Amino acid sequence: xxxxxxxxxxxxxxxxxxxxxxxxxxxxxxxxxxxxxxxxxxxxxxxxxxxxxxxxxxxxxxxxxxxxxxxxxxxxxxxxxxxxxxxxxxxxxxxxxxxxxxxxxxxxxxxxxxxxxxxxxxxxxxxxxxxxxxxxxxxxxxxxxxxxxxxxxxxxxxxxxxxxxxxxxxxxxxxxxxxxxxxxxxxxxxxxxxxxxxxxxxxxxxxxxxxxxxxxxxxxxxxxxxxxxxxxxxxxxxxxxxxxxxxxxxxxxxxxxxxxxxxxxxxxxxxxxxxxxxxxxxxxxxxxxxxxxxxxxxxxxxxxxxxxxxxxxxxxxxxxxxxxxxxxxxxxxxxxxxxxxxxxxxxxxxxxxxxxxxxxxxxxxxxxxxxxxxxxxxxxxxxxxxxxxxxxxxxxxxxxxxxxxxxxxxxxxxxxxxxxxxxxxxxxxxxxxxxxxxxxxxxxxxxxxxxxxxxxxxxxxxxx
DNA sequence: TTTTGAGTTGTTCGA
DNA sequence: GTCGAACAACTCAAA
Numbered sequence: 001x002x003x004x005x006x007x008x009x010x011x012x013x014x015x016x017x018x019x020x021x022x023x024x025x026x027x028x029x030x031x032x033x034x035x036x037x038x039x040x041x042x043x044x045x046x047x048x049x050x051x052x053x054x055x056x057x058x059x060x061x062x063x064x065x066x067x068x069x070x071x072x073x074x075x076x077x078x079x080x081x082x083x084x085x086x087x088x089x090x091x092x093x094x095x096x097x098x099x100x101x102x103x104x105x106x107x108x109x110x111x112x113x114x115x116x117x118x119x120x121x122x123x124x125x126x127x128x129x130x131x132x133x134x135x136x137x138x139x140x141x142x143x144x145x146x147x148x149x150x151x152x153x154x155x156x157x158x159x160x161x162x163x164x165x166x167x168x169x170x171x172x173x174x175x176x177x178x179x180x181x182x183x184x185x186x187x188x189x190x191x192x193x194x195x196x197x198x199x200x201x202x203x204x205x206x207x208x209x210x211x212x213x214x215x216x217x218x219x220x221x222x223x224x225x226x227x228x229x230x231x232x233x234x235x236x237x238x239x240x241x242x243x244x245x246x247x248x249x250x251x252x253x254x255x256x257x258x259x260x261x262x263x264x265x266x267x268x269x270x271x272x273x274x275x276x277x278x279x280x281x282x283x284x285x286x287x288x289x290x291x292x293x294x295x296x297x298x299x300x301x302x303x304x305x306x307x308x309x310x311x312x313x314x315x316x317x318x319x320x321x322x323x324x325x326x327x328x329x330x331x332x333x334x335x336x337x338x339x340x341x342x343x344x345x346x347x348x349x350x351x352x353x354x355x356x357x358x359x360x361x362x363x364x365x366x367x368x369x370x371x372x373x374x375x376x377x378x379x380x381x382x383x384x385x386x387x388x389x390x391x392x393x394x395x396x397x398x399x400x401x402x403x404x405x406x407x408x409x410x411x412x413x414x415x416x417x418x419x420x421x422x423x424x425x426x427x428x429x430x431x432x433x434x435x436x437x438x439x440x441x442x443x444x445x446x447x448x449x450x451x452x453x454x455x456x457x458x459x460x461x462x463x464x
Numbered sequence: 465t466t467t468t469g470a471g472t473t474g475t476t477c478g479a
Numbered sequence: 480g481t482c483g484a485a486c487a488a489c490t491c492a493a494a
Contacts, residue, residue, distance in 0.1 A: 336465085375465090387494045388466050395467075455467080459494070 002026040003091040008033045011097035011242035012056040013202045014063045015166040019125040023095040029171040035075040044358045047190040048328035052362045055200025057182045069170040072179025083114040098124035100277035129270045130246040144278035146381040194328035205238035220258035225333045227406035236363035272371030286379035297349035313447035316393035317341045319410040328362040339376035340391035345454040350377035386462035394423035413444040
């Protein structure tokens with residue numbers, strides 16, 4: 001009797017799953033998810049994301065039961081729990097989808113060591129990325145990439161593994177195999193902090209993809225920056241936990257103009273995983289050496305709170321931050337607007353924003369989040385002068401929410417404000433403010449900074 | 465993947 | 480009908 005363990009982490013699906021495909025070659029297979037205390041209580045702990053995870057696990061359990069298996073749940077340190085499960089079940093091998101983040105690699109190295117002592121094999125498989133390629137993608141000089149466009153060109157040319165369908169049946173888990181139930185959020189000591197999150201799970205992921213491919217993708221090339229998000233995919237939370245395989249997305253995308261533009265965004269996810277995988281110190285430090293310890297960051301707690309709570313007085317920023325608190329998700333363009341505002345207008349450390357995003361975002365991914373924050377703070381890879389990444393919040397709204405639909409959705413105080421004042425409501429005269437029920441400083445905050453002044457100050461800070 | 469300011473040209477409107 | 484101020488629309492270079 002052969003027994004395998006399928007240790008699931010961020011690959012919570014049954015379609016296109018190379019590790020599952022390998023593990024199901026055994027006569028018995030134990031699919032297990034381990035709640036890692038280091039993740040539940042660490043600096044990246046998140047109620048919204050964990051709630052989403054619990055839904056994904058429940059859906060995965062259903063999919064496994066439909067195929068004659070079930071999900072096992074453990075809690076504790078993986079190097080102890082996975083090794084213990086291997087002993088309890090007499091497994092010869094543990095199969096995983098390889099992750100490249102610094103945390104994941106440390107964790108997996110520890111588990112591999114613990115298993116080796118018991119003679120259990122630890123087998124890594126692709127599946128997390130469109131191109132699972134920490135090593136194969138290299139510049140002509142043999143170095144990892146630090147600029148997106150050449151990475152993208154090389155990435156497009158690399159061969160891809162074929163996708164795998166969902167198995168119809170899975171090996172039994174054995175009669176007496178041990179394992180707990182999916183816990184509740186409360187029992188994990190966390191709280192759901194967003195009111196209107198996307199539903200978790202592989203079936204939801206597949207229907208979100210189908211909806212996107214059935215229409216929005218056609219406008220993606222021209223419309224993906226529109227803040228209302230009509231033509232974006234909203235797949236990021238599902239990609240983060242692997243409810244859908246990036247390879248399958250790629251394959252189903254096809255070749256249209258919208259598909260090309262979207263494929264480019266899928267590549268950003270691989271790119272930032274590549275970057276963090278090769279530069280684990282980016283998790284805490286600026287990639288650009290000249291900005292390491294040389295930029296003086298503001299520690300204005302009050303301003304930071306105003307930013308978190310969406311009361312900066314800038315509608316573009318406040319709409320974004322309120323969407324984040326409502327949905328645990330934010331349009332990419334909005335992430336850039338609020339990120340530029342925090343780091344450039346308020347001069348607050350990008351790490352504060354990074355941490356807050358990781359707490360609130362359902363799709364919070366260490367590599368992508370870190371990469372994007374370093375990008376907007378002008379301290380990361382893919383460099384561009386700082387002045388190219390200072391966004392004017394009013395100008396951004398005029399371009400990407402011209403009819404004010406986005407702002408009015410998330411900042412109801414501004415609903416009656418006429419379009420032409422929506423980006424800068426403080427320019428309304430007193431009479432107009434009263435007439436549209438939005439007195440500045442009373443119904444809606446005064447702007448907490450002067451953008452033109454803040455911009456000049458930011459340019460000075462970066463001139464080193 | 466941006467913003468701002470200067471310079472130019474064109475339009476409107478009242479004297 | 481003419482003139483000039485004021486302003487809008489646009490291009491371009493620099494940060």
